[in-house]
Amino acid sequence: MPWLCIYGIIVVGFCCIKQNIYFFTMSLKNASILVIDDDQDVLTAVRLLLKTEAKEVVTEKNPENIRNILSKQSFDVILLDMNFNSSINTGNEGIYWLGKIKEFKSEAAVIMITAYGDIDLAVRSLKEGAADFVVKPWHNEKLLITIREALKRKGKAATTPSFRTDSVVGSELLGESEVMQDIFYKIEKIAPTDANILILGENGTGKDLIAKAIHQQSLRSDKVYVKVDVGALTESLFESELFGHKKGAFTDAREDRVGRFEAATGGTLFLDEIGNIGLHQQAKLLSVLQNRQVVKLGTNTPVDINIRLICATNMPLTELANESRFRKDLIYRINTVEIIVPPLRKRGNDIILLAKHFSRIYSNKYLKPVLEFDSKAMDKLLSYHYPGNIRELQYTIERAVIMADGNVLQAQDLIFSPIESSPAASQDEPDELKLSAVEKNTILRVIEKHNGNITKAAKELGLTRTALYRRLSKYDI
Template structure:
């Protein structure tokens, strides 16, 4: 959904590439709609009536990576109580969407590259390869080309992933699409919460236009949902919009009085992110806009 020039260009590109089987890499900040674009490509493809399988690689632990993606045979490891197909096998003849592709380690990248090169997958605990016929779509908010230059990401894997590359703009770069999307979410949540909101007040629209939305579309969606819940009449007012309470707001380092050294500021920011997410490195890295590999390098650098 979008009438801005940048979104119209992307939608035109999708119309051209969707009917092909080209691998697609979708780049963009968190909350820009990478998952929705992946679904749209599948819906416009020749595989639209086949499976669309989503794998969030950022949520997979090291121990689950191979089992979840490639499957396993009963008894392959302690908790393997039955045979199970992995995401690759489940997506056969359809589309596999690998989200957070920038968050995987170098050993995981090597295993993934082998599957993509051979177009076959072998379940853990077996020696029998299974041929694959999939359309691959990947997405990340990580600067994987920069990581490749730092030897933190395999260039040969990037070549496999991005036959076609789509970069989604941040919401703040989409002009009046903010209002278009706000209207859509207002109608959606008005119906969900049995409200009678028909319009968005001009002052509320101006408030939306002025805000930078660091959390992008996801933040806008949450903001409108909260506003609908708080609204009393048939028009959404500026006072209903509590944009400062966004859970998507970036980390702000407030105590820099003791030092202005860049490395100290970065270290403090990392510590705040890790503390906020109770030591969960994956979530902390995601909020910082880093891959887990890049965050681990900084943990070593600052002896954290």
């Protein structure tokens, strides 16, 4: 039985980790858990793991019996496989049965069980209401922690407001525009998972704030957050900085050094400007991510790492996909989910929202009354193209607050930086490199995939039908 071989370590391994997860035992003691998988070996292994930890464990091979089971009994957690050999053949049976569970008004936290190749579907299941997902074959401790956290979030759901309602993530990540609300929704769904995230966007759009927001909303929020600008590391410093070194490993290695990967263990590692590293560095990074181990310079001993990885780059996705510049196998490894951050010029009235936010900050900093904007100043803010994005707006408002004589900022007080590129530079950007073109092409592909069915296309894109119709109108599709 292949699955029994894979999962046979669960029972033995559980004895080894029991002491480390004692705090978790109490949270499961009164939980009822339903496990749905058509592999009997999986059902047996999970039942053996959970039978002494949960109040009740019910297993079921046939998902078509879900309605009957839920009509007779309620559960706190449901473990649901993504693929079944059943009479329902949609290509993503897990999503289908997740929808049915929601239709049955079950309040259980649903955790999807997926193979590595189906991670995209598992991430999509989060948009459809799943609490989390685990990749098989899993580590027993990881499965137990995932269930514990699902129970914790389920218990807090009624009292803990979503940050998306406030349109604020972190201290300065603000936005009321539709495109930012979509990003906030995505953060809300992916943050509690350990999925690797790739953040794309121009310089100054707030990619670092989004990375911090993901960490703050993650299950690792009480652990360390480590940021590294890998694009600034020279070839000689890359391994030492990321993986560490032993004393004497090279001429200037006067003491042992812990690398950033090891320092971030248990927490989140944010690799900024990932698109700027060379192919040789990419190969070394890929090896570490595949093996989940680093080898310090000057040693042959691997060190296990346990990180949540977030990467960011200002390089357009089409350019990143060029194999002469970037390894595709590394892209797949770091890009379980991507977040495309729009330039400020595409965010409409968010510009005024951010300007007023910066005005409050700098009015307080420079001991002035909070300055308002007259109508011409707001028109000037909205008509500018912002090649430097939010960073440029921030510095523009700071200068205006410093120089202002009255309590109202006027158009002449807003002086944009001459060091940024000209409007022509932005207009000359090839269409295929614009984020809007990426979105339009994605919509066209998904609609074609579903033979023009707007409902199915909207569902796959994670949009409402109304939001999709707005985009169809916007791009004249």
